[in-house]
Amino acid sequence: MSLPSPSKGPALSLPAVSLSNLSKGPAPSLSKEPALSLSKGFTLIEVMMAAVILVVGFVGMIEAVTLSAKMMDSARRQTLAAQIMNHEIEQLRLQSWSAINALPTTSTNLGAAYSASTTYAIGDTVTSGGAWYRCSQAGSGHTPAAGSAYWNVDTPPYANSVSTSGVALGATYSLTRTVADPATNLREVTLKVQWIVTTSRRDSSNNPLTFTYSRVQVAYFGKYGLNLTYQRS
Secondary structure (H helix, E strand, O other), X not given: OOOOOOOOXXXXXXXXXXXXXXXXXXXXXXXXXXXXXXXXXXXXXXXXXXXXXHHHHHHHHHHHHHHHHHHHHHHHHHHHHHHHHHHHHHHHHOOOHHHHHOOOOOOEEEOEEOOOOOOEOOOOEEEEOOEEEEEOOOEOXXXXXXXXXXXXXXXXXXOOOOOOOXXXXXXXXXXXXXXXXXXXXXXXXXXXXXXXXXXXXXXXXXXXXXXXXXXXEEEEEEOOOOEXXXXXX
């Protein structure tokens, strides 16, 4: 028995696809879309806090620099005061006992402007005409001058720092000497340097504020060579 052959129907027609057509057109992109980045920044409050911290730090630095400058100025003035007193003591050590014994016990201003009415002792110092002089012979009414029998030109080692009017390092200096007799043939010489600093600050009366400082040094001179000193401030 033979099976019937399938009936032939109309053939399905498919559109022809050309390989050349596949190469045309945009190629598929394999790159991924960039991820959305979340950029982080500072808020206004954070910026303000940072600014406040910087300002506080800068103010502290300025205060520290100002304080350091004041301390340096004070140290320089203290050092200059010590130089002035040490120089005068060294000059007294060069004097004879008769000159030391003749020093008056009253307070004497050293390094001040010359006054014709003042009686000067050997070793006293004055300023006149922009120069420094030291008395070589006691007396009064003898104007200091180079070659004078009563005065010798005596420029101190600190003359570059101090003017003949006593102004140095923003302060005005003065030197006084007092002499006492604690024992027989023993003289106590006290030197006191005082300096006044005028500031830019004002008081309630709108006057400049001034601050006064002092330093004291004591030396002992004996007829038979005793030579001791001590210092107090």
